[in-house]
Amino acid sequence: MLELSGNLEAIMERSSGPMIIPWDRSAKDGANNVADETEPTYSEQTRWMLAVRDARDKEAFARLFDFYAPRLKAMAMRTGMRPDQAEDIVQEVLLTAWRKASQFDPARAQVSSWIYQIARNRQVDVVRKENRPVPEELAAPEDEEDDAGQVMALEQEATRLKSALASLSEDQRVIVEKAYFGELSHTEIREQTGLPLGTIKSRIRLGLERLRHELKELR
Amino acid sequence: MAEIHHHLTEPQIAAYASGALPYPFAMVVAAHVSMCAECRARLGAHEVLGGAVMEVLPAETVSDDLKDSILAQLDDTPPDEPAPRRNGIYPGPVAEALHGEAPKWRALGRGTKQAILHQGPNGSVRLLYIPAGQAVPDHGHNGLELTLVLQGSFADADGTFGVGDVEVADDAVEHTPVAGEGMPCICLAATDAPLKFSGFVPRMLQPIFRI
Numbered sequence: 215m216l217e218l219s220g221n222l223e224a225i226m227e228r229s230s231g232p233m234i235i236p237w238d239r240s241a242k243d244g245a246n247n248v249a250d251e252t253e254p255t256y257s258e259q260t261r262w263m264l265a266v267r268d269a270r271d272k273e274a275f276a277r278l279f280d281f282y283a284p285r286l287k288a289m290a291m292r293t294g295m296r297p298d299q300a301e302d303i304v305q306e307v308l309l310t311a312w313r314k315a316s317q318f319d320p321a322r323a324q325v326s327s328w329i330y331q332i333a334r335n336r337q338v339d340v341v342r343k344e345n346r347p348v349p350e351e352l353a354a355p356e357d358e359e360d361d362a363g364q365v366m367a368l369e370q371e372a373t374r375l376k377s378a379l380a381s382l383s384e385d386q387r388v389i390v391e392k393a394y395f396g397e398l399s400h401t402e403i404r405e406q407t408g409l410p411l412g413t414i415k416s417r418i419r420l421g422l423e424r425l426r427h428e429l430k431e432l433r
Numbered sequence: 434m435a436e437i438h439h440h441l442t443e444p445q446i447a448a449y450a451s452g453a454l455p456y457p458f459a460m461v462v463a464a465h466v467s468m469c470a471e472c473r474a475r476l477g478a479h480e481v482l483g484g485a486v487m488e489v490l491p492a493e494t495v496s497d498d499l500k501d502s503i504l505a506q507l508d509d510t511p512p513d514e515p516a517p518r519r520n521g522i523y524p525g526p527v528a529e530a531l532h533g534e535a536p537k538w539r540a541l542g543r544g545t546k547q548a549i550l551h552q553g554p555n556g557s558v559r560l561l562y563i564p565a566g567q568a569v570p571d572h573g574h575n576g577l578e579l580t581l582v583l584q585g586s587f588a589d590a591d592g593t594f595g596v597g598d599v600e601v602a603d604d605a606v607e608h609t610p611v612a613g614e615g616m617p618c619i620c621l622a623a624t625d626a627p628l629k630f631s632g633f634v635p636r637m638l639q640p641i642f643r644i
Contacts, residue, residue, distance in 0.1 A: 272504060272507060275504070275507065276500065276504060279500050279503060279504075280500075283495045283499065283500070284492030284493050284494060284495055285487050285488065285490050285492055285493075286487070287492075287493040287495055288490045288491060288492055288493040289487050289490060291493060292490075297493070300493070301495060301496060301499055304495065304499065305499065305502070305503050308503055309503060309506060309507075309510050310513070312507055312510060313510050313511075313512070313513040314513055317516075322477065323477060323480065323481075324481055324484060325484075326481075326484030326485065326487060326488050327477070327480040327481040327482075327483060327484035327485075328480075328484070329484065329487070330480055330483040330484040330487050331450075331480045331483070331484075333487075334450070334451065334452045334483070335452075337452060338452045338459075342456075344456050345529075346452070346456075346459060347456070347459050347460040347462075347463035347464070347526035347529070347530070348463055348516070348517065348525075348526060349463045349464075349466040349467045349473065349476075349524075349525065349526065350467040350516065350517060350518065350519060350524060350525035350526075351516040352473075368481075371481070372481050372484070372485060375481060375482055375485050376485045376488065376489065379482075379485055379486065379489060380489065390482075390486060391486055391490075393447065393451055394450070394451045394482065394483040394486045394487075395451075395486065395487075395490075421478075421482070422475075422478045422479065422482060423478075425474075425477070425478035425481050426474045426475050426477075426478045427474075428474075
């Protein structure tokens with residue numbers, strides 16, 4: 215059985231502005247059962263990740279595993295990995311997330327994008343046997359309170375982007391999926407220019423624009 | 434931080450986010466993002482989209498023992514390697530490729546020097562040192578060249594490039610960049626094909642200089 219730590223107080227202390235309701239241990243089905251809809255709250259993933267970051271909460275980490283492990287495995291298999299190799303990646307990515315949790319800043323990155331980025335770095339290293347160059351990290355927000363308004367804004371944009379994704383036709387969805395989960399073999403840059411922005415719905419482009427502005431305002 | 438006028442293109446940032454860029458270009462992108470808040474935000478946006486696509490991906494069932502195996506390792510995971518840090522004019526990813534040491538410059542003549550960081554079938558990435566006010570030899574390209582200024586500046590037909598600026602040049606561009614006055618220009622340059630220098634270094638010597 216996992217050790218349960220008293221993480222609620224830690225989270226409550228950190229929160230300011232909108233009331234941040236800690237993740238609910240009784241909600242086993244993954245439903246977001248928050249009583250008051252007018253009260254802005256973080257997504258479950260964010261609350262789990264904050265509990266990991268601030269209280270080293272293993273049960274919250276187990277929830278992150280339940281949510282992300284099957285998706286990370288699917289992502290790794292899209293790049294041509296065998297199921298066992300894909301599970302190695304899952305393990306390394308989630309352990310990295312545990313170790314690097316102190317660097318998680320929900321105002322700058324939503325949990326899924328943070329995990330995606332860790333997974334991509336690891337996959338490039340493994341598939342291409344190279345040490346992927348990564349940008350310098352910005353200083354971790356030590357002892358600072360999370361900017362709840364900014365966190366909410368980022369989550370809202372991510373949610374909009376997800377519904378825009380859901381509204382794509384099958385063809386368009388495949389294009390976007392290939393752009394972000396493509397093969398990682400060496401490709402000529404001009405053959406592989408990433409997301410063909412011209413071919414997908416303007417809603418996604420707008421979403422990227424808005425996100426860019428959200429993230430830019432942080433500086 | 435100097436104001437940056439020449440940024441990466443959207444497809445380059447998307448390609449970096451998705452892991453598709455070959456190592457030499459990934460190095461330039463990571464270095465520029467380390468210096469440019471604008472492109473860091475744009476990269477962040479693409480990573481949000483990548484994360485969103487991952488979230489809606491049909492899940493793959495994982496082995497029964499995977500979860501317990503990972504949870505059992507939480508207490509004794511080794512400390513994480515520190516993220517690359519800036520060293521002088523060299524942004525984190527470049528400092529990392531230099532292993533914390535000074536570049537091993539090789540003379541190219543007339544005070545111009547280079548230090549190759551990586552060379553392979555996927556292209557090459559190097560540091561270039563050009564004395565103040567001096568022209569870089571006229572060269573066209575077989576492929577794409579990304580050049581990021583780390584110190585000083587240079588100017589060519591496409592404009593003036595200062596610290597943090599990236600120039601994107603392809604086959605069509607036959608350019609003669611000239612380093613700005615005041616201090617030597619140091620750039621990080623990535624190509625996916627050998628440079629074609631015309632004049633400055635005779636073509637037969639190019640294999641020796643590895644340019």
